[in-house]
Structure formats: C-alpha cells, structure tokens
Amino acid sequence: MFVSNRMTANPFTLTANATVADASETMRTHKFRRLPIVENGKLVGIITDRDLREVSPSPAT
Structure with missing residues (x-):
C-alpha cells in the first residue's frame, strides 16, 4: 500500500494567522x-x- 492511496486530494487547510x-x-463543522496549517x-x-x-477554557469556567 502507498501513502498516496490514503491521502486526501484537496485537504481543507488554515493559515498560521487563523484564530483558535x-x-x-x-474542525467542529467539518x-x-x-487540520493542516499552511503558509505560502x-x-x-x-x-x-x-x-x-x-x-x-474549561466549560466549568
């Protein structure tokens, strides 16, 4: 088996300046x-x- 057989063709990514x-x-929606973080x-x-x-933060706070 090859890694390419398991890879997602066009993964959803975020940039490093995205907020938490x-x-x-x-991540919750999809x-x-x-989640890969990509720059340039x-x-x-x-x-x-x-x-x-x-x-x-904890749900208790």
Whole structure:
C-alpha cells in the first residue's frame, strides 16, 4: 500500500494567522480531528482537536 492511496486530494487547510476559534469552528463543522496549517503553499504544522482542548477554557469556567 502507498501513502498516496490514503491521502486526501484537496485537504481543507488554515493559515498560521487563523484564530483558535476559527480552527475550532472549522474542525467542529467539518468533523475533522486534525487540520493542516499552511503558509505560502508549504505545510508549517498540524493542529489537532486535543491541541484546541488544551488551550480552550474549561466549560466549568
């Protein structure tokens, strides 16, 4: 099996200047667990649902 067989052809991405709220809303709306962050056509990182939970305030606060 090749990686290309499992890749998404045109993935949804965000830029590094997107807010945490933007990333959270995008991931919730499209039911993503990971979201690539791209600058100038190059991958600079990946944000996960866990990353967002760590930086978001607790529902108790």
